[in-house]
Amino acid sequence: MRAILSGVEKYAGTSTSSSPVSIDGAVNSYGLTDATSVKVYTLANYHGVPKALYDKFLAEPLIPDWGLKIYDLILGPAFIALGIALLIGFATRFTLFAMGLLYTSLTVGLILINESSGVAWLAIHIALIALMLFQVKHNKIELTGKWKL
Amino acid sequence: METVIHSHEPGLTRRDFLIKSTLAGAGLVLGAPSILKAVGGAEAPSNMINVGFIGCGKQHEVVFNAMVNIPGLRYTAVCDIMKDRVGAAYGRIRSRFGYDPKRYIDAADMLEKEKDLHAVIVTTPDFWHAPHTVMSLQAGKHVYCEKMMSNSIEGARSMVKAMDETGKLCQIGHQRRSNPRYIYTLKELIQRHKICGRIINANAHWNRAVSSSRDITVPAKILPDKGTLLKYGFGREGQNLTDEELQRRFLNWRLYKDLSGGPISDLGAHQIDIFNWFFGGPPKSVIASGGCDYFKDREHFDNVMCIFDYDTPEGGARAFYQVLTTTSAGGGYAESFMGTDGTIEISERSAYTKIYRESGSAPSWEPLVQQGWLKKAAAAGPADSSDAIASYASAAPEAFALPGDLNEPPHQPHLANFFAAIRGEAKLNCDAREALESEAPIYWVNPAAERNEIIKLTEEHLHT
Numbered sequence: 001m002r003a004i005l006s007g008v009e010k011y012a013g014t015s016t017s018s019s020p021v022s023i024d025g026a027v028n029s030y031g032l033t034d035a036t037s038v039k040v041y042t043l044a045n046y047h048g049v050p051k052a053l054y055d056k057f058l059a060e061p062l063i064p065d066w067g068l069k070i071y072d073l074i075l076g077p078a079f080i081a082l083g084i085a086l087l088i089g090f091a092t093r094f095t096l097f098a099m100g101l102l103y104t105s106l107t108v109g110l111i112l113i114n115e116s117s118g119v120a121w122l123a124i125h126i127a128l129i130a131l132m133l134f135q136v137k138h139n140k141i142e143l144t145g146k147w148k149l
Numbered sequence: 150m151e152t153v154i155h156s157h158e159p160g161l162t163r164r165d166f167l168i169k170s171t172l173a174g175a176g177l178v179l180g181a182p183s184i185l186k187a188v189g190g191a192e193a194p195s196n197m198i199n200v201g202f203i204g205c206g207k208q209h210e211v212v213f214n215a216m217v218n219i220p221g222l223r224y225t226a227v228c229d230i231m232k233d234r235v236g237a238a239y240g241r242i243r244s245r246f247g248y249d250p251k252r253y254i255d256a257a258d259m260l261e262k263e264k265d266l267h268a269v270i271v272t273t274p275d276f277w278h279a280p281h282t283v284m285s286l287q288a289g290k291h292v293y294c295e296k297m298m299s300n301s302i303e304g305a306r307s308m309v310k311a312m313d314e315t316g317k318l319c320q321i322g323h324q325r326r327s328n329p330r331y332i333y334t335l336k337e338l339i340q341r342h343k344i345c346g347r348i349i350n351a352n353a354h355w356n357r358a359v360s361s362s363r364d365i366t367v368p369a370k371i372l373p374d375k376g377t378l379l380k381y382g383f384g385r386e387g388q389n390l391t392d393e394e395l396q397r398r399f400l401n402w403r404l405y406k407d408l409s410g411g412p413i414s415d416l417g418a419h420q421i422d423i424f425n426w427f428f429g430g431p432p433k434s435v436i437a438s439g440g441c442d443y444f445k446d447r448e449h450f451d452n453v454m455c456i457f458d459y460d461t462p463e464g465g466a467r468a469f470y471q472v473l474t475t476t477s478a479g480g481g482y483a484e485s486f487m488g489t490d491g492t493i494e495i496s497e498r499s500a501y502t503k504i505y506r507e508s509g510s511a512p513s514w515e516p517l518v519q520q521g522w523l524k525k526a527a528a529a530g531p532a533d534s535s536d537a538i539a540s541y542a543s544a545a546p547e548a549f550a551l552p553g554d555l556n557e558p559p560h561q562p563h564l565a566n567f568f569a570a571i572r573g574e575a576k577l578n579c580d581a582r583e584a585l586e587s588e589a590p591i592y593w594v595n596p597a598a599e600r601n602e603i604i605k606l607t608e609e610h611l612h613t
Contacts, residue, residue: 021553023521030337031329031562032553054244059236114368 002125003086003099007079013045014038048075049109056113063112071105078102089141096136100129197223198568201266201290203256203281204273205229205238208295212272212322213238215560217245219568226263228253230381233371254377256281260288267291268571274402275409276382279304282319282581283311291318293567296422297414298584300407302592305585309613312581318570320577321584323422324563325497330555334495335427342517344504345488348461351424351468353484355416358477359443362451365400372396383408404447411449412472413439413594416482423484423495424457424468425587432457432468432590434605437598443475451475455594492546497559505546514549526550585613 018035020027049057049072057063082102085095103125110118200222202209206229216222227238227250235252242250253259260266269285271278271294279299285292286308298305298321312319325331338344373381375392383399384390390398402408403415410418425431435457439450454471483496490511494503504523506514517523526548555562569575577583589611597604604610 016556018556021521023552025520028333028553030333031555032333032551033556034553035556051244055237055240058240058244059233 001083001087003079003083005083007076007081007083008041010048010076010079011041011043011046013040013042015040046076048072053109053113053115057109060112063109075102089139089143091144092139092142093133093136096129096133100126100133103129196221196572198267198571199223199225199263199265201226201228201259201263201269202238203228203259203269203271203285204277205231205234206272208272209234209238209270210241211558212270212293212295212560212564213241215558216270216564218557218561219565222568223248224250225266226251226253226259228256228259230254230373230377231371232373257284260285260290268293268568271295275300275414276304276402276407279307282308286311286315286317286319289315289317291567291571293320293322293564294581295322296584296588297410297418297591298581298588300409300414302589305581305588305592306613309581309585318567318577319581320563320567320570321579321581321588322560322563323419323579323584323587324560325419325423326426326579327563327566328497328555328559329553329562330499330502330551331423331495333551334493337522338493338504339427339486342522344491344506344511344514344517344523345486345493346490346507346511347463348428348486348488349464349466350487351428351466351485352470352487353420353424353468353482354471354473354479355412355420355482356471356473356477356479357416359475361477362444362474364397364404367400369396372399404444404449406448409449410592411453411595412451412474413437413453413455414591416472417453417470417594418588418591420482420484421457421468421470421591422584422587424459424470425590427486428459428461428466428468430459431586431611432459432606434458434603435590435593435597436603437594438601439595439598450595450598453594453598455597457590499551499554502551504549504551506549508544508546514547518549521552524550524552582613586611589613 014037016035016037018033021032021034022028023032047054049068054068054072057068058065078098079102082095082099085091086099103122107119107122107126110116110122198221200216202213202224205227209229224242224246227235227242229235229238232254235254239250239252242248251259251263253262260269268291269281271281271285271292273281275297276299278294278297279301282292282294294308298308308319339348369392372378375395378384378395378399379386383402384395398405398408403411409415435455437453437455439453441447441449441451444451451474452472454469457468457470459466459468480501481496481498483494483498483501485492485494490507491514492505492507494501494505496502503526514523518525563578566575566578570577590606593604593606593610
């Protein structure tokens, strides 16, 4: 669920609609507006790597621009796909391994830009995934039983 | 229907179908952001204003984020002596607009090579504002420079002189001057409807917590080297500064007297500008007190309080201002104009904005509410509660609010005004001369506190 929601949140944004305020029967000339904001999920909102981090990664010589672009594109869908796969028991070992790699890649990025608290936070995720990999043989609901991945 | 037929083709199992359709769906999701990005339109080249940035630190980011929704701008060049910041500014532009601005370390080099620049945004430390603005104006560029104009009044005057001599536009970043909430409050509520009655006092504050006032630190490896910092004036050869001291001066230039004006100028300039704008001119004197009471190793006072005396057409008025770097409680930052009929407490943040009608003495504001000039707000606390002494306490004032808001970044209207002026569609809301007329009294607050005396502000102190 954590991975699915992380992926879904990458499509989250705020939709703000503002309308000019009427004063004394006419639209005010100052530009005063009334606004309402709601949280929305749309494809147009998609940012795989959060904007602030993306800018820092662009300036990072060890991360090539093309690699960052691809990573930005696949991160959200990868979270969702792996999260769903894990939840329904699809290729569980492979899924856990891929998810471990994904979180490790996030950790490497944060190490490069000195985001130490984020690194510690992701380490907890990786430890949990490693623990699940050890226990995967007890998984009773794997869909890919015959050709275990 | 076709999907059903394919799913029954020989050799395609239910498992295969599940995998393939998942991959196809993922591919669609992966491709969607690129497809959507490609839909965005572009401005005709003839309407484009080519913009360069000198200074790519924190304030650059604030200003840039306020510019990205203004159409017709092309970000041509970025310049900062810190390579990491140049890279970040370059990345911000590239990731948002998809093209590559030129990168520079030296501003003079940028102005020399970028012949097609129309406008320059100066967001460097205060002691560099005047040199960067003057060199940009002399290179034939229009300039938007952050406030405070300079760390010295002589520097600020050189900017006005360069603006006059070159005939180029020079807007100073007192962004409240273009904020519709402030303009509406002054023109409609104070001047036209006179809801405050006679304004006799003003009161403003910027209260900032210790946690927000601590030294800025970054890993030393990404900072410019000692030679570069000395070359760009963060220390002088005779000062015998260690590498660490020089780096601290670079990152925390606001703490040093030869690099900035301190909190009264960093934070106070915005709000003291509002005093002078709303009162229609500069004060006639200033008295102040300040001290390094908490941050004992800092050159500038960490807390300052001052009182300005004004002569207004209606009579005398006083304005009290405090800037605290050790406490945030008390409402962040706001300016109050307190009159016989009402008080307007206004801030860039609408949450800090309140309007109060004096109960008992002021005329009813009901007609103004009905016509939409004001909105009723939640009532203030009652004066006759058990902790009030009825014979001493005034009746609780009625609370009101502005009828609308600014629903875009606070700097955006001021930047939009600058670019509209370049296109000949508007007049600058705060050019260098107007800004200096308003900023000049601020340069005398620290001296008044240091000398512990009233400074009578004359033409000699205030001239532009």
